[in-house]
Amino acid sequence: MDTATSQHLNALNREFYRVTVDNFDESRGRFWLSGWQRVIQQLVTSAQPLRVLDVGCGNGRFGRFLGKHFGHRVHYHGIDNNADLLTRAADDLRAYPAVSASFEEIDIVKQMPPEREYDLVVLFGVLHHVPGAAQRQTLLQTCADRVTKGGMMAFTAWCFYEYPRFRERIVDWDQQWQRESGDYLLDWRRGHAANSILRYCHYIDEAEQDQLVSASGLTEIARFRADGHTDDINRYSLLSKPA
Numbered sequence: 001m002d003t004a005t006s007q008h009l010n011a012l013n014r015e016f017y018r019v020t021v022d023n024f025d026e027s028r029g030r031f032w033l034s035g036w037q038r039v040i041q042q043l044v045t046s047a048q049p050l051r052v053l054d055v056g057c058g059n060g061r062f063g064r065f066l067g068k069h070f071g072h073r074v075h076y077h078g079i080d081n082n083a084d085l086l087t088r089a090a091d092d093l094r095a096y097p098a099v100s101a102s103f104e105e106i107d108i109v110k111q112m113p114p115e116r117e118y119d120l121v122v123l124f125g126v127l128h129h130v131p132g133a134a135q136r137q138t139l140l141q142t143c144a145d146r147v148t149k150g151g152m153m154a155f156t157a158w159c160f161y162e163y164p165r166f167r168e169r170i171v172d173w174d175q176q177w178q179r180e181s182g183d184y185l186l187d188w189r190r191g192h193a194a195n196s197i198l199r200y201c202h203y204i205d206e207a208e209q210d211q212l213v214s215a216s217g218l219t220e221i222a223r224f225r226a227d228g229h230t231d232d233i234n235r236y237s238l239l240s241k242p243a
Contacts, residue, residue: 001132005178009131009200010109012185016199017082020188031065032124035226035236039154040070042221042238043120049073049100053118053146055108055139056080056126060089060101067096074099077118081107108139117148123155125234128201133180133208137215144216150243153218156234157204159225160186163233171198182208204235213237 043050050072054062057078066074076099080086086103093101104114109130113121121143130136140155147153160166161184169186173179182203187196204212213220218239225232 001134001180002178006109006131006135008177010107012198013129013200014081014107016188016197017085019197021082021084031061031069032227032234033065034231035156035224035234036062036065037069038222038224038226038236039120039122039238040066042152042240044150045072049075050120051116051118051148052076053113053116053121053143054078055113055121055123055143056129057086057089057103058082058125059085060093060103062122062124063089063093063099063101064096067093067099070098072098076101077104077114077116078102079104079106079108079113081105081109109135112139112142113146116146117151118146119148119151121147121151121153123153125156125158127155127204127212128158128160129199131183131200131202133211136202136204137212140212140216144218144239144241147218147241149241151241152221153216153239153241154236155212155239156227156236157209158201159203159233159235160201161203206235209235209237213239 052074057080060078063076078089083105090103093099171185171187184201185198186201218241220237221240222238224236227234
């Protein structure tokens, strides 16, 4: 994907979250219980707090999930490009004393995550917003580098294209912008008129998920579907780094 298209799609998504921040925050209150429970079941716990990097953390709901369901101390670092969502995440996580939270405003399309080591790095509901196959692979490689030896990384692919209710939200692609296979523009209808607000989403199929796992250089220890009303809307990959 060329640079101009990548920048345009990223700007489109940044504007989407700016305009829909209240509606989006309301729609992202529930935990992804079935998927996230399987993630934490794979974690090796110790007396030390679990160091977690949440890439594209949004309103911090994975941090809240850890505070409620993990049962151990957590140093949670959330990064996102939306300052309003980060403020809400920081406010909400104060209610969970087991979680020591910090946040950083970072646009992962322009800047890679901080150079620190973490026991767990997660990318939940974010990869479909990263434009370009090469950029998605680079992001996974970089996030894998942030995982400490013996640690784990988990990411999801949103399988929206497999569901008629999401396919009906696809709108025409502006031909002036380069498009890769699996790239779509979807409208958002919560609190807004149909087609009034658009977002860029990429459908990651099984073949691309294989490529992303390979690009990470880590070992895939589990792949499964979970979440949503049908408990299969996200495809998870859980990856480990040898100790």
